[in-house]
Each structure stands twice: as structure tokens, then as C-alpha cells.
Amino acid sequence: MSDSLWQLSASQASALMARRDLTSEAYVRACLQRIRAQDGTVKAWASVDEAGAIAQAQACDAMPRKGPLHGIPVGVKDVIRTKDLPTQFNSPIYEGFQAGEDAHCVAVLRAMGAVILGKTSTLEFACGGQFPATTNPWDAARTPGGSSSGSGAAVAAGMVPLALGTQTGGSTIRPAAFCGVYALKPTWGSVPFDGIKGFSPPLDTVGFYGRSTEDLVMLAQAYRLLEDEPIILTRPLRLGICQTPLWKQAEPEAALAFEALIQKLGQLGVEFQPVELGPMYADINVWQDVVMQNGGRFAFLPEALTTPQLLHDDFKAKLNNHLGLKGAVIRNALDQIDRCRMHFEAQLDTLDGVLTLSAPGIAPLGLHTQGMATFNRMWTALQVPCINVPALWSSAGLPIGLQLVHRRYEESKLLSCLLSLMPHLDAQRNPWSQT
């Protein structure tokens, strides 16, 4: 069994550890070995401290269990500060930088006994500039998506069962879709952004990656996001279907896979109701971009003042307000988004969740792109919780992301909905189990 320990999900490993059938050290060593075997191709990691991770695991094995996360290894996107490993933001300015302190989201996991395995590769400052070298574990010729490229790829490749990312546009859900892993972008503001390099405050959100719904439940519980324990609902589900304003940008194969799933679920008794967006949402991705670019006017000021020669031109353009954003335009974007949020959430009263696509299609070819956030920007702007479920597949067997959305602070309902859907979804494929 020790040869395939790295295949375990976090919740499977946690159950084994609770029964003392698995040590943290054995699990962590299996992950480290998998990294050694795979990361030459996948390039998911900015830094791994093998000795430090093993020491953390041994310490966990020697102390009483602190809960489900005890002894479980986690990867941390390298825009999130950690007290031991370097935090480099994929920026030459921060090469070898030691933050000396854990971000809030890391401190919580560490306090609950998680093992911080390493830092995962990211787009520079999770924003622009330099791309990471990370490849897609399903097909190394394809992008893993971004900006949380390393977190999505590391979980997909079997290198670590859980990882942290961030999302300002589509940076958590899109890599999850392209890499075929589970991810949760919780309600904006519910996991503090303290200790993470920000980009746009009304959008910046911590995101989680895992290998199963139970993994996401475990993380949501750790951060106290659940009003109630998620349960499998025995009554018929009632789901919204949301074809966002840019649905025509969905690739035919993705749209067909989505429709086929709706049809299948309908035959199984799920009730569907279209979520009406209407013309008020037509420009919501444009407003999201205004809010995002507005953040860029302020976020990189320290770096521009101290080390301009090492700051990519992308960030200088944002700092210099290359879009010429004025207060009136920013206020309008924020207000229109607020109106859409009220309109959207009002439709959730009678729904268990809303189904949509996580990305326009499979991961594009090439590492010069990270794909489009077309189907993520709206949800990030609305600040609502979203889950990627690897439940749709291309004819070539590549993952297409199914996205499940609810209104703010309804992570419990969102996870109950997913738990209830799971038996009917083809959502347990992994790159290593493919032919």
C-alpha cells in the first residue's frame, strides 16, 4: 500500500490516521516521493522543504491528534506568507524572501496540525507579468490554468492532497477545472486575507483545493465556514441552471457535456429552474475588470517605489492607471455589481444550488496562456461561494469543470448539495488512473 499512499485524498488519509493505520510521516514521505517523480514535468512547486516537512510530520505523529487535519500535508500558493519556507510571489523582487510569519489561512491549518509541505507556483503576484513553468498533469503540453497553477496541478498530480490558492478573477476555480480537482472559493471576506499579497480588495479571496467533496468539507470546517453540518439530502434536489452572459464562449464540447449532465440528473429526479440574469448582467465581466484593475493602481506601489527595475511592466501599467479609470467609472462598476448580487441571491431562496460551467472548456494548449476567466469573473465579483467539481469530461478524457454556486455564507448548503449530487456524478477520475 505504501507505494500508492500518495493517491489518498485528505479525508481518506485522515480516517486512516485516526485509526492509527497510517502515520503522517509515511503519508508525507509518499507525497515527497511523488513530487520527486513527477515535478520534473509538472513543475508545480516553487519550494519544498523535505526535511522540514518530515520533521513536522514526525512531530504530529508524536502528539495527540488535534482534529481531522492533523498530519495532513498542504501546499500553499506562493503569494501566501509562510513562516518557514520562502515566499517569492514568482517575482524577482522577492527571490529567496523569508516572511517569518504565517498568513492567517496558513496559521489556522498549522494550528490544527496540518503539515506545510511547500509553496506552489503562481503567476507573478497572482496578477500578471511572469508565468509559472507549471504544466497540466493530464497533458504536459497544456496549461494548468492560473494564477494558482501550482496548487491545482500539485493536487491533480497526486503530490499533495490539499492546497491553498487565491482568486481575484478566476484563479482558484479555473485551475481546478483544467486540472480536474475539487476546489472551493468561499464567500468573500470569510477567510481573512491577512498575510497574502493582495491585488483588488473587493475581489481577493482565499481558495481551497482537494481531491473529494469530503476534503472541501474538512477545510470549510477548519475555517468555521459551515453554519450546519453538510448532509446528503433525501428529498429531490432543486437546482438552478445559469448560462452566464457569455455562455456562447463555451466550447461546444463543454456546452454539450453540461447539457448531457442536466438531462441525466433530470431523469434521476433533480428539478431544474433557469436562473434568469437578464440584460442587467450584460457587462458584469467588464465591471469586474474595472474593479480588478482599480486594485492594481494601488497594490504594487511599494515595489514600484523601491525596486522599479525588477517590477514587470504589467504592474507599472496598472499603477499608472493605464485604463484611465476615474472615480465615477469605479463607483458605477461597484454599484452595478451590488445590484446584480441582490438580484441573483434573491433567486436562491428556493434552490439548493446553481449549476454552471467553471471554464469555457478544457485546458488550452501551450504555457503562454492560462486560459480565460470568462466563467469566473462574475462569481468573484458577486463574492458568492463556488465549487469546481471534476464531473464533465471531453471525448479525449480531459477534465471540463462543473461549477456549483450558492449565495454568500451558504457554504453548508452548497456542500450539502454537492454531497447529494455525488452519487450521480462521474467525478473520481485522476490523471494516474488514465490509460
Next chain:
Amino acid sequence: MSDSLWQLSASQASALMARRDLTSEAYVRACLQRIRAQDGTVKAWASVDEAGAIAQAQACDAMPRKGPLHGIPVGVKDVIRTKDLPTQFNSPIYEGFQAGEDAHCVAVLRAMGAVILGKTSTLEFACGGQFPATTNPWDAARTPGGSSSGSGAAVAAGMVPLALGTQTGGSTIRPAAFCGVYALKPTWGSVPFDGIKGFSPPLDTVGFYGRSTEDLVMLAQAYRLLEDEPIILTRPLRLGICQTPLWKQAEPEAALAFEALIQKLGQLGVEFQPVELGPMYADINVWQDVVMQNGGRFAFLPEALTTPQLLHDDFKAKLNNHLGLKGAVIRNALDQIDRCRMHFEAQLDTLDGVLTLSAPGIAPLGLHTQGMATFNRMWTALQVPCINVPALWSSAGLPIGLQLVHRRYEESKLLSCLLSLMPHLDAQRNPWSQT
């Protein structure tokens, strides 16, 4: 002159330094001497590094000027991380803690040549728990307000010309009102909160203290908050008057001073228009509190998990959701605030600014209280820029804060309005010039 150098505002000192009539070292030494003379009573500082500040000043004097802030000393609220001085949050958990990295707002000032003089006293985590020992420089029997107690008091006492604070309820504007200094709470999100211990993400805002309007302009320019250069308007001003829903909680002396100023300005040609809030705002302070307490459910989780014995019960109550907040209540509070914001800002089209009170009255007696944020919570929730002007005075000569408000991203207009009003305001009194 060197005996009274500490009395200079930042902009006065900057002008002298630009002409080489003043060195940073002389100015910093004068401030340090003033701290030694006054801080036994005022207790505004959590830590001051005399040698480090002098070394920074000498380095500034030896290099070409980087701009208006070059060589100007600044106090930093001790919930904001600094790379050299300790960052202690007034919490026993962080006693002697060295963050090793500047928060964004500190990094910007340092990059522009400012001298980080020391860390100012704060309410524990700027949120609850332990009060600071800081007294009001106008009357040591009174509170300086909070939670940015030390920043307000240090600027008022002549110990430092500029300081940074934060505001989640009324934590920047209220101490400014009670201490009789200038302060600006800019538009939410425009100065990144990176590196500051947060409390409630939709409310947390960096704030600035100074000794004059020009000092606030200098800081707003440093953070690139100004769409246009603020100017003195030669046409008649058109101002809104906003008696917030809880205006009846204003002390009679404060309400009378406010009305007398309106009358005086009216005689000078200022046009006034009431800002109508109506019943939709009736509960806005309650909604602000819901949003604030909701932040407290998440903000202190790392400390609760790692060092519960050192965490004040205030924070444990918040973490345990002592108000029993549910998603529906939080969404409602956020939505109602959004509706009020749209309604309020729509009235600003034809106004140069809105006048209101910064606090219900003068600083209360005693250090067991920090006064009420009654007249601040609404503006914090609306995320709009606010200025405190020390332009109203009690019969005993104590400061009563005048508050000037605009809509988001209109710091330029707000400061133009204040520059235009200045000749007509009695707003240059200091504790040291009183009998």
C-alpha cells in the same frame, strides 16, 4: 527656533527641508525630546527606537530628496507591521513580536523617505479587550478616543506630525475629534490593508493623521489617492448638511457649535442643502455592527487555536458568534448598506462635500471608555472618505470634531472643499498654545 521645532506641521517642516533650512535629524530630535517630556503623561507610544529614528533621519539628510515626505517622522499604530520596531497589537500574545516586514502603507512612506519614529498605542487588536493607557493631550483625565488612541494623541501632543491609524468602526476619526487633530479616512480599499491585522474586511480602512489640511494632502498624494490636485475654489461652495439618524445623541454643546458654524458659513456665502437620509438609514449602525461582529467570527482564529489562554474573552465571544449571526442576517446587513450607499452618493452630484459631526461631543472623562463611534459607523459602512477638522470647540476650549464627507474616490474634491473652507474655520488650536 530649535526649541519649538516639534510644533511644525509635516508640510511646514517639509518646506523648510526643501530649502535646506531644516534637517531631518534636527526635526526628529525635537520630536524625540518632546516625547521624552510628554509621554510620561500622554502614554501615546508602544515603542520608540530613538537611535534607529536618528539613524534614519541622518540617512535622509545624506541622500537626495525623494519628495515631500523625505525626512518627515511618522508614528505607526501598533496593529500595523513594521520591519524594525516590534508589532504588538497591545496583545500579550505578541509581546516583543518582530514582524520583520513593513505593511504596505508603511512601505510606501518609507520608500518616499519618511522616518518611522515608533509604534503608537492601540486598543487590543484595534477591536476590544485591553485598553491602552493613553491620555488626551488636552486633558489627561479624558480618553483620547480609540482604537487609534496613540496616533491621535501623539500628533495632538506635538510628538510627531503625522501618524497612521485604522478604522473599522470609528477608530481614526473619533480619536482625531477628541484630540483635535486633522485626520483622513480614505475610500475603503484604496490603501491596501496588506500587513495590518484585520477585523472586518468590508470595513477595515487605513487612516491618516496630520496637523493641517496640507499634511493630509501630502499623505493622500503619497498614496496616489488624488484624481486632481486639490485647489481653493473661488466660486461659492455648496455643502450638504447631514444629521445622521442618531443626531439626537449629539451633546447640546456639540450640536450648537455645529449649528453656529453653519450659520457663520452661510453668512459668508456658502450654500447649504440638507442631505436627506430618510427611514432607510434608521438601522445602518446596527447593520454596520453586524458586519463588524461577523468579521470577528474569523479574525482571531489563529490566536484562539494557538494561545487561547492569552486571548481576551472579548475575542473568544466574537469567535463563538455570541450574537448568533446567520447568513441571512449578514446578507441583509450588507445589502441594506449597499442600498444606502447608492442613495447617499447620488446626492453628491451637486455638492462639494457634506458636513456632519465627527463625534457626539468632547472626549469623555475616564480611561475606561474610548467614547462612542455613533457618528462614524455609518460612514465606515458606506466606505466613503471622511475628514476630521478640529474646527469646533467647547466652552472649556476642548475640541469637538467637524466631519467632512464625500463619495468614494473623491478625495480630491473633499480636500479642495476643505482647503476652500479653511480661511473661515477656527481650526489651528493646539494643546500647547492653550492657557
